[in-house]
Amino acid sequence: MPPTVNADAEDRSPNKIYPPWNDETVDALNLYQKEGEFHPFTCGQGAKGAHVGGISLVATAAGWHCPVGTCYYTQNWAWTFMAGKNSDPPPGVS
Numbered sequence: 001m002p003p004t005v006n007a008d009a010e011d012r013s014p015n016k017i018y019p020p021w022n023d024e025t026v027d028a029l030n031l032y033q034k035e036g037e038f039h040p041f042t043c044g045q046g047a048k049g050a051h052v053g054g055i056s057l058v059a060t061a062a063g064w065h066c067p068v069g070t071c072y073y074t075q076n077w078a079w080t081f082m083a084g085k086n087s088d089p090p091p092g093v094s
C-alpha cells in the first residue's frame with residue numbers, strides 16, 4: 001500500500017495495532033506500560049481529580065481503558081513496537 005498524506009494518515013499507520021488483542025499482546029502492552037522505556041499511554045482526560053499526574057492506561061483484549069472507575073476513557077490503538085512485534089501482522093487481523 002503506497003503511503004498517503006492526509007489527515008487520516010496517522011490512524012492508518014501500519015505501525016499501529018488495533019484490538020481485538022490476544023493475551024500475548026495484552027501482556028506485552030501492559031508490561032510496556034509498567035516498565036516504560038518510553039512514556040506510557042495515559043488517560044486522555046488529563047489532569048482532573050484522580051488523574052493528577054497522569055493515569056497509565058490498561059490494555060485489555062478490547063483495547064485500552066482508564067483504570068479509574070468513574071472514567072470512560074478508552075483508546076483503540078497501540079504502537080506495534082509496544083507489543084514487541086516488528087513485522088508480524090497485527091493480532092486479530094486476517
Ligand SMILES: [Zn+2]
Pocket residue numbers: 043044045051055066067068071072073
Ligand atoms: Zn481516565
